[in-house]
Amino acid sequence: MRQWLRRLRYARRARRAEADLAEEIAFQRDMLQQEYESRGLSPADAAAAARRTLGSVSLAREEARDVWLPIWLQDIAQDLRVAGRQLTKDLRFTLAVVIALGLGLAVNNTIFTLINTALYRALPFDRADRLVKLGTRDTRGRDGRDGGVSYLDYQDWRAAATTFSGIAASTNVTMNISEEGRPPERLRGAFVSANAFGVLRATPVLGRDFLPEDDRPGAAAVVIIGHDVWQNRYGSDAGLIGRTIRVDSGPATIIGVMPAGFGYPVTMQIWQPLVRAPHIIGTKRDARTLEAFGRLADAADLPHAHAELEAIASRLAQTYPGTNTGIGARVTLMSEAYTAGGRQAKPMLMALMGAVGFVLLIAYANVANLLLARSLHRSREMAVAFDAREIAAPADAHRPFWIDTSMNLPVYLFLGALCLVSSVAFGLLPALHLSKANMQDVLKDAGGRSSGGSRRARRATSVLLVVELALTMMLLAGAGVVTRSFVALYRANYVIDTTNVLVLRLSLPEQKYQTPQQRAQFLAALDERLGAMPSAAAVSATLASGVPFDWSGTPPRRVIIEGRAAATPQPNGVAPPMVSYVSTGSRYFETVGLRLLRGRAFTPDDGAPGPESVIVDQQFVTSFFPDRDPLGARVQLTMPKADGTPVTDVVARHRFAARLFSTWFGSFALIALAIACVGVYALTAHSVAQRTHEIGVRLALGAYARGIVWLFVRRMLPHLLIGLALGLAGALAVGNMLQAFLVDTSPRDPAAIGSVTAVLIVVSTAACLLPARRAARLDPVIALRDE
Amino acid sequence: MGITNQPPDLLPGTLDLLILRTLMRGPAHGYGIALHLRTASQDVLQVGESSLYPALQRLLLNGWVKAEWGLSENNRRARYYEITAAGRKQLAAERREFDQLIAAIHKVLNAT
Numbered sequence: 001m002r003q004w005l006r007r008l009r010y011a012r013r014a015r016r017a018e019a020d021l022a023e024e025i026a027f028q029r030d031m032l033q034q035e036y037e038s039r040g041l042s043p044a045d046a047a048a049a050a051r052r053t054l055g056s057v058s059l060a061r062e063e064a065r066d067v068w069l070p071i072w073l074q075d076i077a078q079d080l081r082v083a084g085r086q087l088t089k090d091l092r093f094t095l096a097v098v099i100a101l102g103l104g105l106a107v108n109n110t111i112f113t114l115i116n117t118a119l120y121r122a123l124p125f126d127r128a129d130r131l132v133k134l135g136t137r138d139t140r141g142r143d144g145r146d147g148g149v150s151y152l153d154y155q156d157w158r159a160a161a162t163t164f165s166g167i168a169a170s171t172n173v174t175m176n177i178s179e180e181g182r183p184p185e186r187l188r189g190a191f192v193s194a195n196a197f198g199v200l201r202a203t204p205v206l207g208r209d210f211l212p213e214d215d216r217p218g219a220a221a222v223v224i225i226g227h228d229v230w231q232n233r234y235g236s237d238a239g240l241i242g243r244t245i246r247v248d249s250g251p252a253t254i255i256g257v258m259p260a261g262f263g264y265p266v267t268m269q270i271w272q273p274l275v276r277a278p279h280i281i282g283t284k285r286d287a288r289t290l291e292a293f294g295r296l297a298d299a300a301d302l303p304h305a306h307a308e309l310e311a312i313a314s315r316l317a318q319t320y321p322g323t324n325t326g327i328g329a330r331v332t333l334m335s336e337a338y339t340a341g342g343r344q345a346k347p348m349l350m351a352l353m354g355a356v357g358f359v360l361l362i363a364y365a366n367v368a369n370l371l372l373a374r375s376l377h378r379s380r381e382m383a384v385a386f387d388a389r390e391i392a393a394p395a396d397a398h399r400p401f402w403i404d405t406s407m408n409l410p411v412y413l414f415l416g417a418l419c420l421v422s423s424v425a426f427g428l429l430p431a432l433h434l435s436k437a438n439m440q441d442v443l444k445d446a447g448g449r450s451s452g453g454s455r456r457a458r459r460a461t462s463v464l465l466v467v468e469l470a471l472t473m474m475l476l477a478g479a480g481v482v483t484r485s486f487v488a489l490y491r492a493n494y495v496i497d498t499t500n501v502l503v504l505r506l507s508l509p510e511q512k513y514q515t516p517q518q519r520a521q522f523l524a525a526l527d528e529r530l531g532a533m534p535s536a537a538a539v540s541a542t543l544a545s546g547v548p549f550d551w552s553g554t555p556p557r558r559v560i561i562e563g564r565a566a567a568t569p570q571p572n573g574v575a576p577p578m579v580s581y582v583s584t585g586s587r588y589f590e591t592v593g594l595r596l597l598r599g600r601a602f603t604p605d606d607g608a609p610g611p612e613s614v615i616v617d618q619q620f621v622t623s624f625f626p627d628r629d630p631l632g633a634r635v636q637l638t639m640p641k642a643d644g645t646p647v648t649d650v651v652a653r654h655r656f657a658a659r660l661f662s663t664w665f666g667s668f669a670l671i672a673l674a675i676a677c678v679g680v681y682a683l684t685a686h687s688v689a690q691r692t693h694e695i696g697v698r699l700a701l702g703a704y705a706r707g708i709v710w711l712f713v714r715r716m717l718p719h720l721l722i723g724l725a726l727g728l729a730g731a732l733a734v735g736n737m738l739q740a741f742l743v744d745t746s747p748r749d750p751a752a753i754g755s756v757t758a759v760l761i762v763v764s765t766a767a768c769l770l771p772a773r774r775a776a777r778l779d780p781v782i783a784l785r786d787e
Numbered sequence: 788m789g790i791t792n793q794p795p796d797l798l799p800g801t802l803d804l805l806i807l808r809t810l811m812r813g814p815a816h817g818y819g820i821a822l823h824l825r826t827a828s829q830d831v832l833q834v835g836e837s838s839l840y841p842a843l844q845r846l847l848l849n850g851w852v853k854a855e856w857g858l859s860e861n862n863r864r865a866r867y868y869e870i871t872a873a874g875r876k877q878l879a880a881e882r883r884e885f886d887q888l889i890a891a892i893h894k895v896l897n898a899t
Contacts, residue, residue, distance in 0.1 A: 006848055024866045025836055027859070028818040032863075053833065060836035099873040 010068040016379040021064055025057055088399060100678040103671045104360035111353045112414050123335050124261070126296075131334035132305065134292040136313070140326035141596070149292040151274075152285045153324070154193075155317055163300035163308045177192040178312040179245040187229065188263075189270040191277035197224075200264060200297045204256035214255075215273040221252035226269040227260040239542055247272065249512045250412040254370065265291065278514070285323040293334060306331040360418075422758035431626040465680070467725045473727020473760055474734070479670070481735070482753035485745040496744050501592065527585045563626055566780070579620065581637065599631050673760065677767040684712050685771035695775050696783025705776035710773035712721035713765070720764055724757060802834065802842045803851075804885060805880040807870060816865040817843065835842060844870060849875050 010017055015511070029050050036046035134157070136147045157658070158167045166426060169194040169507060179183035194215035203209060214222050222247075234240050244251050252272070263269070274280060274290075298307055309329035317324040513519045523543060531542040533552060559579045586602050589595070606613045614635065621630050688695070695708055735747030745752070809815065809823045821839055822830045846852040851874030859865040870878070 003848060003850075006850070010848075020866065023864070024817050025840065027816070027863060027865050028821065028864075029858075031818040053835065057836060060840045063837055063841040063842045067841050069847055545788060665827065 007068055013066075014068075017068075018061065018065070021061055025060065039303045044312065085709060089685070097678075101360075104672060105415070106143060107671050108353075108357060108360055108418060109411065109415050113411050114409050115353060116414075117195060117517075128335060129333070130296045131200070132164075132294055132296060132302065132329075133334050134294055134309065135330040136288055137328040137330045138326060139328050146330055148288045149290045150285050151280045151283050151290060153288070153316060153327075154290055154292055155399040157309065157312055157329075160312045160315075161294075161308055164294040164306040165297045166195050166199040167292060168193045168199045169274060169292045170196055171274070171290050172265065172268070173277070175272070177245055177247050177248055177270065181632055182233065185233065185271040187270065188267055190265065190268045191274045191280070192264075192271050193274045196264070196271075196293075197258075199293065201295075202258065202262055202264070205259045206238065207254070207256035209256060210273055216273045217275055219273070220272065221247070221250055221254045221276060222300075223247050223252040223318040224256040224258060224271045226263060229269050230257045244332045260300065285320055296784075302331060302333065335355050420571050425655050428645065454626065462719060462773040465719045466726065468676050468758070469720060469723025470726035471681075472673055473724055473757070474730045475762055476756040477727070477731035477735075477753045480756040481745060481747050481749050484749050530585075531587065540587050542587040542591040544582055558637070559624070561633065578638070581614075623626060673763060676760075677763055680716060680764045681767040681770060684716060684768045687712060687715070687776040688771045691775075692783050695778055699778065699780035700784060705773075708776040709769065709772045712775065713768055716764070716768040720761065724760065727760075728757070729754070789829055800836060801885065803846060804870075804878065804881045805832070805835070806839075806842055806846065807851065807874055807881070810870040810874070811878065814855075814867040814869040816857075816858075816859060816867050818865075820868070846874065849877070867887075 029047075032050035032053060033043075033113060035045060036049050041049060064777045083705070110768045123131065124487075134149065136153070138147060154167070154169045161167060172188070175187050175189035176184055177187060192210070193209040194212050197203065197209050205227070207224070210224065213219055218448045228238065230236060233609070238255055241256070242253060244253050246252070259273075294305075296302070306329065309331055313324070313327055313329040317327060508519055508522060513522055521638060527543055530543070533541055584602065589601055596615070598613070602613065602615070614637070624630075624635075627632065695711075698708060698711075729755065734750055800825060801828045805824060807819055809820050812823070813874075814821065820833050820843075824834050832894050841856075843852070847854060848867075850871060852870055854866050856864055857867045
């Protein structure tokens with residue numbers, strides 16, 4: 001060990017050490033010479049004798065150096081120096097290779113990071129593998145729907161279960177906070193049982209956690225806030241704990257601040273004890289609105305816990321047949337519940353991974369091909385360095401807190417393995433190729449300079465190029481369609497002139513407005529006053545359950561149209577179509593600036609029990625009333641049975657995925673295009689280099705420059721055409737995968753696909769033309785001399 | 788190899804031993820060490836640069852000697868080598884081994 005330290009020190013100042021040695025040896029020689037002179041030799045003879053006695057100086061120096069640096073180390077250094085010289089000799093070529101490999105590796109790494117995050121990464125909780133989500137399963141229904149837990153059932157579960165170290169419950173609600181001196185704010189909040197954070201093993205960074213006493217009826221109102229609220233609203237005031245603020249309609253004391261990034265269950269900013277959730281106490285046993293979760297006891301495992309909960313559920317079913325018959329229990333690992341969205345996207349992620357993996361492979365093949373002709377060692381080192389410019393994960397407000405796209409150990413291992421495999425592939429591919437090459441072929445190749453590499457190598461190159469172009473075409477088509485969708489979304493926004501439209505959000509505290517009648521009264525009064533606003537303040541104002549293009553507030557409904565079989569449930573299990581809807585007050589269309597095509601707008605009388613009415617859009621008419629007058633027809637909008645996932649959760653997940661997908665898909669397609677072009681360019685350039693002699697002959701015989709260019713373009717075109725055709729076919733075949741991410745755009749949108757086809761043709765032709773034109777400008781005399 | 792280098796080949800490793808032993812007399816530069824080896828062996832051991840300097844580097848690497856620039860008798864810059872504590876220990880051990888080896892060789896040579 002100490003030896004190696006000394007070696008290192010030596011290596012760091014090797015030049016100095018060698019100078020020292022040279023000086024030492026010179027000193028010794030002079031001394032020796034003096035000695036000989038003192039014995040009576042002439043100065044010249046003495047110098048010669050001294051040299052003889054001492055032996056070879058350079059040998060001494062080399063051997064002295066060998067003591068410090070083992071030979072193999074010096075060899076590697078030598079190789080690297082040679083490689084560096086060769087790399088800098090043809091910078092353009094080196095750059096092409098480095099870009100292809102660097103992009104290939106970077107993209108692979110990014111996708112893997114995403115997959116790792118979406119599918120495998122543990123939740124950010126201590127022993128997250130012991131956390132489970134609990135719920136009910138309605139076994140009476142046809143498809144056994146998953147549901148939440150009622151407060152009463154939750155309490156019975158909690159009291160009876162022994163396979164859990166804790167069972168907690170939560171329900172998500174928007175909460176309003178206000179106090180003197182600050183504007184009121186609407187926050188994403190949750191009512192949680194007092195043990196919720198304990199079960200998650202999350203502790204406040206400031207103040208205290210909820211205590212069981214806080215979660216009892218009649219307890220003083222307390223609230224825990226999230227880190228961002230503490231920072232943004234209260235300026236990270238450390239003395240905040242104990243302050244009383246208004247939460248919804250009543251005062252509550254802030255007792256704690258959760259750590260940064262914590263937002264269980266999704267992106268919550270404020271928490272109150274479960275007991276304060278409206279209607280919780282004395283609620284019915286079949287109001288299954290709570291989300292329950294727990295931590296498995298040390299001795300228990302998932303099947304145990306499930307069996308126990310099922311037993312408790314069936315006991316409850318016997319005791320309360322009216323509400324609990326057929327209600328079973330559901331236990332899933334929390335990590336599974338939370339990566340469900342990721343798993344849905346798995347085919348897409350895997351397809352992307354496959355695509356980028358293949359593109360990388362092609363980049364390797366290109367480089368390997370060129371390696372045959374030129375000894376381009378170790379460009380991989382550079383490629384790895386290039387890759388260090390990691391594509392940063394986007395910070396996104398809609399990102400649920402458990403999604404962490406930073407790189408972690410598995411990602412680094414993956415990257416390391418990838419680099420290792422590519423290095424081996426690099427060394428091996430050309431070597432294998434050479435070892436297989438028939439000696440005669442090689443000699444023939446050398447004689448007939450026109451052929452670019454052996455026939456087998458050329459065929460492999462052709463196939464790879466076609467596949468590469470086809471894959472690029474597929475990715476580009478996808479990116480084109482996604483871009484069109486963005487444009488469509490933008491245009492739709494433009495239909496509504498949003499420049500002077502203000503959005504104000506409002507939620508009614510449920511304690512104060514308990515019955516639907518009370519809420520309706522408030523809204524009617526508000527609507528009236530909005531209508532009476534002076535036109536100087538607002539041209540028009542209205543109430544709606546959602547603003548245009550953000551329907552997250554109202555879940556979609558199943559639509560059943562009376563007298564129409566096509567839209568009613570099918571016997572083969574096809575569910576009726578879903579539509580999204582928005583509840584609006586009068587003046588809605590006036591306010592957003594839309595004109596009714598036919599019929600009338602809502603009046604204050606619409607919506608009262610009895611004269612219920614809907615207004616539909618053009619697309620609805622096209623889909624459901626292609627041959628009939630929709631005015632006066634009767635439709636039924638039914639709420640699909642609640643499934644276990646709370647809506648906020650689904651929305652957050654979906655939005656995040658969609659955003660991620662659309663931004664990244666475009667970048668990957670562009671990167672694929674870049675790599676494909678590098679491939680086309682490099683292959684053509686390689687071909688030009690190999691055929692220099694032939695070009696010289698042709699030019700000497702009077703060939704036109706155009707003819708020379710055509711020589712190379714002609715060879716590339718069939719590849720391009722076949723690649724395009726395959727890519728188009730592929731894009732059309734897998735287009736449906738994109739459907740979920742598109743707004744008002746078909747995955748086979750002709751304009752999008754047409755334009756990316758044009759882009760690919762132009763760009764790849766340009767990549768081919770560049771070296772081809774260089775070939776045409778060659779001086780025949782010099783070209784002829786080329787061997 | 789130098790022409791007059793080590794007329795009777797030294798046993799492997801003995802040069803290190805001899806250098807360490809030489810340095811026990813006090814710090815010395817390369818020429819001084821070579822000179823001492825020659826005079827002490829009555830001109831039998833003539834050590835060339837290609838052996839002496841690698842040997843010195845080896846000793847440095849192992850931490851048995853340390854080197855420092857100083858002024859020679861005739862006021863020239865020279866690199867002086869000095870034995871370290873580890874070097875002394877090494878010398879003792881090697882000397883023991885060497886004595887054993889020589890004794891063993893003698894035994895074999897004198898055996899009837």
